[in-house]
Amino acid sequence: MLRLKKSSALLFLLMLSLVALSACGGKNGSSGGNTAASGGSAGASSSSSSGGAAAKPVEFAFYFTGSENVKDLWDTLTPMFEAKNPDIKVKLVYIPSGTGAQPTYDRIAAAKQAGKGSGGIDLYEDGLPTVTKGQKDDMWDTLSTSAIPNLANVDEQTMKDVGYLAVPYRSSAVILAYNSDKVKDAPGTLDELYDWIRKHPERFAYNDPSTGGAGSSFVQSTVYKFLPEDAIHSSDPAIEKQWDQGFALLKDLGKYVYGKGIYPKKNQGTLDLLASGEVDMIPAWSDMVLQQLEEGTLPKSTKLKQLSPGFNGGPTYLMVPKLSDKKEAVYKFLDFVMTPEAQSIIVQKMHGFPGIKLSSMPQSIQDSFQGVSDGFRTFNIGDLGTDINKRWQSDVAAQ
């Protein structure tokens, strides 16, 4: 009898632990990713804590993704904002680049479909494809200068391009980074660049376009070189028929790039090759190169050059989910981000372009941008970017 009791107690304990285990498993399964799961609990706790007492400051959750420097930036800006607005707290949720950006969008979409507001996400940072995707799914709040006065500082055309659904708070450009010890006369146009690549076999590399913006920019600039000027603002699939010439060129260049057709993964992949001297020239994000020069991970001989017309770069956007219930606080935060003061910090920290018009920036910063911003172009080809990557994989990588 005693033995039976013991065993039933054991059974009970076992069941209990299994239930706990299965609960964990279920949670992981439903959110689809490890980072999203941890973000999920963070988001949930923030919404429950702010719903408590009225005296407590309003806390909103800000999800952002990117490299470590983006995290640094928000870790600097947020305390400045909170010092000025003691009634608002910003909960920063950082999702390292490449791990969970898609699940974050899916979470906002899932919360909307389930009728649960914005899923505890009140502000979200991502690139243009996410803005356009959200535009189709009607996910983002329409922003106006009446709620965010400093939005007036932003270039009107850029705001119109995204239908006033997102704030382009900073920009970076893709430029050519090269080893000035080896390259004396860096190319100034795309055609000169192709010439250089052919004359210096295996000394040029660009990264797999599906893994990072620098390579993607090189591929898109090459493909759209043969198309009419305004094609870069169109997302009409009919245009894909005109891509052949560009892809033929990329295919041909494959023989001359690093390793006769090796395209490293991620933006950092080509930067590593440049740092170790395996190649002499790469397309790279200006902010990454400048930061790594400062930290000394790239040799001092590394120089930058913008082509004319330039590679496409692009702004990074902040979006407010339409169903967020803390929009007032978020508007105040966005207003702060678009002040010249905050923008100056963004420029210094990220080595990027400001999100607001240069004329609204302090004189010293205006001076530092002389000549650099000329060739800057923004592409807006929507979903076609995915098709380019797909075709690149089958035409160029697997040739």
Place this chain on the structure above:
Amino acid sequence: MRKETKTGMLGLALVIPSFLLLFVVVVIPIIASFRESLKNDSGGYDFSRYLFLFTDPGMRANLIFTLEITCVSVLIILLVSYALAVYMRFSSGALVVWIRRMYMIPIFIPGVIATYGLINLLGNHGWLSRLLLPLGVESLPRIIFDEKGIIIANCWFNIPFTTMLLSSALAGIPASVIESAKDVGAGRLQLFFRFILPLSYKTFLVAVTFVFMGVIGSFTAPFLLGPNAPQMLGVAMEQVFGVFQEREQAAAIAFFTFALCSFMGYFYIRSMVREETARR
């Protein structure tokens, strides 16, 4: 009789939680992703996604590449691990002590770090080429961004655990068996094929299954060390799912990988069942 029913019910109760757990976290997701993989572009259900796997030249190259890498890796890993394990079991001396101390170190190094280490070691201007330069070796063959790199990484990740597994099996072979065989005049090869191999055969099968599944589903090393095309299935899956955003196609690749793994699992389970029935 009553007591037997009681123990029977207890046994059933003990099995049910783990069965439910398995059902929720394994069986349901597999069925769901199988269903997902059958959806075609127009919303209907057919096998077009699987047809694509075998007809698209790029995808077919990925499949062949993956199987090739997996088979070569499994072969090398098992050969090396088995040799190591046998050596550690039946030899003694300072070298064995050192191997025993060192061989598990790779387990404690995170995958990404080890992969970057391999890039630095084996890359074009890496340590290895710098070390070999004084010896007159001008250029190394390409190891990184090539299938060789993936195979080396697979060896690094899998040999320690496989050796551990096989060592435990070999440790279970009684020394008396070996000694008495030696006494009646069995040679080294005879010893190995007649006694050591049959007595560790089951663990060997477990090791094959583990290594096969680990290699075929690997991602980090193939992503960072592999060529752009063809890719291993794990990398292709990530690209199709994350970059091209074709959920159904990714589900088809995932299900196909699962089918390959369960094919391996089938042999493993069959041998287990045979063993159980033989014991009765």
